Amino acid sequence: MKQLVILSGKGGTGKTTVAAALAHLASKETPVVLADADVDAANLELVLSPQVQETHDFVGGQVAVIASDLCTACGVCAEVCRFEAIIPGDETYRVDDIACEGCASCFYQCPVEAIRMEEQVAGRWFRSDTRFGPLFHAHLFAAQENSGKLVTLVKQQGRLRALDEGRELLIVDGPPGIGCPVISASAGADLALLVVEPTVSGIHDLERILATTNHFGVPALVCINKADINPSRADEISAFCAAQGIALLGRVPYDTVVTEAMVQGLPVTEYDNGPVSRELGRVWERVRERLA
Amino acid sequence: MIIAVASGKGGTGKTTVAVNLALSIASQRAGEVDSRTLLLDCDVEEPNAHLFLNPTIERREEVGILIPEVDYDKCTFCGRCAEVCAYHAIAVVKQKVLIFPELCHGCGSCTLNCPEEAIHEVLNVTGAIEEGQAGDIRFAHGILNIGEAMAVPVIHQLKERIGEADLRPQSVVVLDASPGTSCPVVEAMRGADFVLMVTEPTPFGLHDLRLAVEVARDELGLPVGVVINRDGVGDRGVEDYCAAENIPVLMRIPLDRRIAEAYSEGVTMVAAWPEYRERFVELYRSIEKEVA
Numbered sequence: 070m071k072q073l074v075i076l077s078g079k080g081g082t083g084k085t086t087v088a089a090a091l092a093h094l095a096s097k098e099t100p101v102v103l104a105d106a107d108v109d110a111a112n113l114e115l116v117l118s119p120q121v122q123e124t125h126d127f128v129g130g131q132v133a134v135i136a137s138d139l140c141t142a143c144g145v146c147a148e149v150c151r152f153e154a155i156i157p158g159d160e161t162y163r164v165d166d167i168a169c170e171g172c173a174s175c176f177y178q179c180p181v182e183a184i185r186m187e188e189q190v191a192g193r194w195f196r197s198d199t200r201f202g203p204l205f206h207a208h209l210f211a212a213q214e215n216s217g218k219l220v221t222l223v224k225q226q227g228r229l230r231a232l233d234e235g236r237e238l239l240i241v242d243g244p245p246g247i248g249c250p251v252i253s254a255s256a257g258a259d260l261a262l263l264v265v266e267p268t269v270s271g272i273h274d275l276e277r278i279l280a281t282t283n284h285f286g287v288p289a290l291v292c293i294n295k296a297d298i299n300p301s302r303a304d305e306i307s308a309f310c311a312a313q314g315i316a317l318l319g320r321v322p323y324d325t326v327v328t329e330a331m332v333q334g335l336p337v338t339e340y341d342n343g344p345v346s347r348e349l350g351r352v353w354e355r356v357r358e359r360l361a
Numbered sequence: 362m363i364i365a366v367a368s369g370k371g372g373t374g375k376t377t378v379a380v381n382l383a384l385s386i387a388s389q390r391a392g393e394v395d396s397r398t399l400l401l402d403c404d405v406e407e408p409n410a411h412l413f414l415n416p417t418i419e420r421r422e423e424v425g426i427l428i429p430e431v432d433y434d435k436c437t438f439c440g441r442c443a444e445v446c447a448y449h450a451i452a453v454v455k456q457k458v459l460i461f462p463e464l465c466h467g468c469g470s471c472t473l474n475c476p477e478e479a480i481h482e483v484l485n486v487t488g489a490i491e492e493g494q495a496g497d498i499r500f501a502h503g504i505l506n507i508g509e510a511m512a513v514p515v516i517h518q519l520k521e522r523i524g525e526a527d528l529r530p531q532s533v534v535v536l537d538a539s540p541g542t543s544c545p546v547v548e549a550m551r552g553a554d555f556v557l558m559v560t561e562p563t564p565f566g567l568h569d570l571r572l573a574v575e576v577a578r579d580e581l582g583l584p585v586g587v588v589i590n591r592d593g594v595g596d597r598g599v600e601d602y603c604a605a606e607n608i609p610v611l612m613r614i615p616l617d618r619r620i621a622e623a624y625s626e627g628v629t630m631v632a633a634w635p636e637y638r639e640r641f642v643e644l645y646r647s648i649e650k651e652v653a
Contacts, residue, residue: 077371078406078407079371079372079407079409080370080371080372080373080407080539080540081370081371081372081373081540082371082372085565107541108543109369109540109541109542109543109546109572110369110370110540110541110542110568110569110572112370112565112568112569115564115565115568130447131447149469149470149473151467151468151469152468167547167580167581168551170466170468171447172447172448172466172468172470173445173447173470174468174469174470174473177445177470177473177474178473209542209543211542211572211575211576211579211580212542212543212544212547212575212576212580212581213543213544214543214544216541216543216544217510244541245371245406245407245539245540245541246404246406246407246512246539246540246541246545247406247407247505247507248406248505248509248510248511248512248545249510249511249512250543251406252508252510266372266625267625268624268625268626268627269409269412269625269626269627270376270407270409270412270624270627271625273407273409273412274407274409277406277407277507278407280507281507281508284507284508285508295621298618298621298622298625299622299625299626302625302626323618323621325594328563328594328595331563331564331565331595332563332564332595332596334564
């Protein structure tokens with residue numbers, strides 16, 4: 070079983086568009102499992118019409134809770150808290166559970182044992198059926214922490230399912246950025262497909278995501294999206310990839326058909342046979358060769 | 362006035378709006394002694410605002426979190442530090458204390474709980490803050506080091522610049538947040554007077570806008586307004602949502618390939634089309650009215 074992760078560094082370059090197209094194209098040839106690792110803002114479900122089969126709570130971490138009847142407002146908790154999560158009051162202190170990182174420092178230091186640690190349901194994860202194969206996805210609740218932990222969980226579930234059913238490919242739609250959820254999304258991947266746009270920020274962010282995948286030893290490939298918005302910047306990316314010894318798999322043109330497909334709730338390759346879909350078809354063929 | 366620019370979905374134009382808004386306010390207020398315009402790029406995983414503002418960097422400071430270091434002359438290997446660590450960042454094995462910096466949140470609980478006072482803390486560098494000047498704008502951004510998971514401490518220390526920056530009564534601070542809805546975005550929004558949501562009128566844009574509004578308005582209790590970028594693409598979902606939720610649409614930027622092309626070269630809208638300056642000043646005035 071192989072694991073392919075779609076990343077970009079910069080947000081909004083077309084990761085989910087590419088992931089949905091690859092899910093569609095790959096599933097015609099081989100049994101696949103899909104995982105949406107962007108648990109902050111999961112969008113793959115919007116173009117795969119998933120039927121949810123299972124829903125589970127995700128316990129992220131703990132938060133401190135102050136018992137107001139025991140609190141003497143001595144202020145020790147606020148002194149030891151490094152996350153500005155204690156809200157002082159005249160008679161009793163309170164915890165700002167959005168700021169609380171669950172370190173339990175206050176719990177240990179409170180002289181009257183007025184603080185307890187409570188587990189917090191920080192999100193939900195789902196196992197769904199789609200016409201391309203099983204989808205594992207999640208919703209982290211607003212303003213929660215531990216998105217990396219939830220990403221790991223969603224991916225592990227996808228992996229186990231793929232191994233159980235002998236499915237050969239796990240496609241992971243990754244989050245933007247280079248930090249904790251991205252590190253979790255790329256752990257154990259056989260290949261990372263980096264979706265880049267030909268802009269100064271796209272190039273800047275490509276360098277950082279590529280340094281990140283290199284750092285964790287995940288081989289990377291590049292696909293340029295909206296390539297014709299700036300052909301000379303696209304050439305610059307091409308030269309950069311050549312210098313780094315990274316394969317450039319395709320140049321997908323800018324086309325509002327991508328948005329039209331999204332409005333219809335379909336992967337673009339299922340919606341249309343134009344230049345965008347044809348180029349994504351070539352990208353899939355090359356990804357398949359690399360995974361073999 | 363502190364304005365956080367956010368979106369949920371990546372690539373909707375947060376940096377475009379943040380940069381053009383700051384430039385327009387700064388040029389209108391040039392020469393006013395009681396006013397300064399600051400731009401803080403809080404997308405420390407993929408900071409891009411500098412590519413458009415080209416600031417002269419005057420100061421660079423390494424930042425990170427305080428992690429424990431054990432004084433083996435005092436340590437009795439009692440294991441209390443490992444026991445109290447909520448992040449499993451410490452393991453005590455025989456005559457050794459193993460510390461995993463990538464798991465440590467820098468809460469200091471181990472230091473406080475060590476019965477022998479055998480722990481002191483040292484800075485584990487995870488990123489840097491650069492500060493400088495871009496024309497009339499005071500500029501700073503954070504840069505998370507490659508391979509580091511935790512963006513929040515870098516954002517937190519970047520935002521301390523707001524306090525140190527010799528603010529005048531009429532100063533305006535524009536914060537450019539990262540995509541998503543979890544802890545880095547919360548850290549960026551915290552303490553803002555207003556959250557400006559930049560979205561695109563597509564199903565992905567709407568889905569992630571809802572989540573970002575949940576964070577800003579429902580969790581943090583901040584006033585929000587929307588900028589619709591690429592107006593004309595997609596569907597009416599965002600308009601209908603904003604009307605139903607009573608969220609003001611403060612500006613519309615049309616879908617225009619020339620704007621995307623200028624962006625791709627790092628050219629700001631106000632430089633390419635000076636008439637936009639007045640529109641961004643108007644945007645600022647409408648934010649002032651919303652906050653008042």
